[in-house]
Amino acid sequence: DGLSATVTVHADKPAPIFDKRIFGQFAEHLGTGIYGGIWVGRGSPIPNVNGYRTDVLDALKAIRTPVIRWPGGCFADEYHWREGLGAPTKRKVKINTNWGGVTEDNAVGTHEFMNFSELVGAEPYVSGNVGNGAASEMAEWVEYMTSPTGSSLAKERAANGRKTPWKLPMFGIGNELWGCGGNMRPEYAADLTRRYSTFIKMPAGQQVMKIASGANADDYNWTEVMMRDASTAFDGIGVHYYTIPYDWSKKGAATGFDEDQWARTLAKTLKMDDYITEHAKRMDKYDPSKRVALLVDEWGTWYDQEPGSHPGFLYQQNSLRDALVTSLNFDIFARHTDRLRGANIAQMVNVLQAMMLTDGNRMVKTPTYWVFDMYKDYQDGVVLPVDVKSSWYNKNEWTLKAVSASATRGVDGAVHMGLTNVNPNKPATILVKLDGVVATRVTGRILTATAIDAHNTFDAPNMVIPAAFDGATLAAGTLTVTLPPKSVVMLDIR
């Protein structure tokens, strides 16, 4: 009594590319996201390259991490870049007022972050301080990072160890200006965005994408006002949406949950589709040519912190459920590439829906990491729209299509198709029609497990890892796929 679905892939009607920036990461000065998670310092017994953990560095390269957003988050609107320069022992030690009240010694500053991005091969997306910083401070930071030679700031950068300027492709004009970034009304935020944007200047021949602080979830008025009053001052605007099983006061546990929590989490993550659609409508009104990009520059699951962990550190486990949250969101993102040109999952290491968890010298890759790995050939591929006709999965008041899908024609020429079966109890048999694809061979990988909350630990790091998939058969141009319950599959069709 399995489920059935039909998926039609329209290779004959290609959509805009799946920008590699949609696979972006986010690293905030929060908990052990940076200290311990990325940076251990040059003298550390933990294997490192110039102070950066080798295991984390290698894992980020392996999934071709395209972008890293830094230094926040809420941290960004209290960050003063000059405090993170020069001899480490002389840097200002502050209180991280947003995240646990712990001390922040500024060991990772502009040089450490920008050099880290280069090592990873990722573009830096730096968020400036609009909340409690001056426009001149922001302007000088941009000049410090990008100015070739000659100016005092370029000389200072060279004296601090970096002669050639860094590339700065993306710059955020504050973060969550409606909340931790200054509790502003959109009208005021729009005016400030215009003003700060005026002074972000790049050297000749260099370009930066200026990104306005976006709305929270379904706050469409924010996008409306920012677009109406300030859209000529930016090239992109964000939106943040976190998937929370219950609500902010009692979010729900990362593991040890029941099927109701499985279903409600996956159903709630699908709201992303409506949110993007509605924000994009506001953008279309003021920018019909779609010059301004939408970036979901914070997304992912947010659970109650792990028992015993610091309440301000947002440390949570990551299970098979998070893997499905990831694949469902990638499918949604694929439907909106006319406007959506970036996303940053929150956050890269040890914070919220992380790619990796670390403990001393140990590191484990989460189920979410593996979905980023399985989908990485989507990066910059041409989206091939899909029609999905599927039976439903119901649990209590939660109803969702059992099967979700997306497809791209990769830069390697192959068709890559992601398929997800959200039903934890039943397999799904899918008939895939490939319109406009000449296919002779199909291979694939699958991510699944026996328990809905299966996860990887430092002692058992391979509980949820991809395996070769043999459930797809190709006959006379038609593909038949059997997806086991609660699974994510990536097919490569050639």
Ligand code: AHR
């Ligand atoms: O990712 C954690 C926090 O969530 C960020 O600092 C903030 O922007 C958002 O509210």
